[in-house]
Amino acid sequence: MRKAMLLEVLYHRHGWWPRRRVLQAGGLALVGMAAGIPLPGAAQEALPPTPQCDGGKGHATPRQTAGPFYTPNTPQRASLLEAGTKGAPIMVTGMVLNTRCEPLAGALLDFWQANADGVYDNEGYTMRGHQFTDAKGQYRLETVRPGLYPGRTRHIHVNVQAPHGQVLTTQLYFPKEAGNTQDSIFDERLVVAMPPSAANPVARFDFVLPG
Ligand code: FE
Helix, strand or coil, X not given: CHHHHHHHHHHHHHCCCCCCCCCCHHHCCCCCCCCCCCCCCHHHHXXXXXXXXXXXXXXXXXXXXXXXXXXXXXCECCECCCCCCCCCEEEEEEEEEECCCCECCCCEEEEECCCCCCCCCXXXXXXXXXXXXXXXXXXXXXXXXXXXXXXCCCEEEEEEECCCCCEEEEEEECCCCHHHHHCCCCCHHHECECCCCCCCCEEECCEEECC
């Protein structure tokens, strides 16, 4: 698995694409499906909004590389937790908006990440899953804090796509991670809002899609 980690570092830093995987998120049926996922209550409301939707100034969420470990045709699920999943639980929640700060219902979010040991499942769908925003443009991901692997700070990959829109590929980061300053593709604008300390933290991030 050390080889797999090296591949992603090489890809991120040098654009080297070692395998056949092709981004196919656009192939997922985007038919305005609403996930109907309830958002958590007070814990989420206490968080400040992320700055990405800037009052309609037209700035979309920054794009980032997908890296070599995306797998298409993921299961539809809001929780990546399975029986025996190791790691610290975390919830990532927020909205998908357009650049006019209007919520987008039925937007696709396809998440993938390393497990708590810093390992990607390149054979199956562990720590992979897609969901759609509800009628209010909200999403909610239940997962664990992704583990670290050499060359990268802690991160979650995601493809976000409005119905019939283009895919925006990016990554989410965590605040106060020692590795953030060492990671050449880390972007402060992609850091989730998160309480400084909580047993089961809720992180917040709003995605803004162009157009
Ligand atoms: Fe990665």
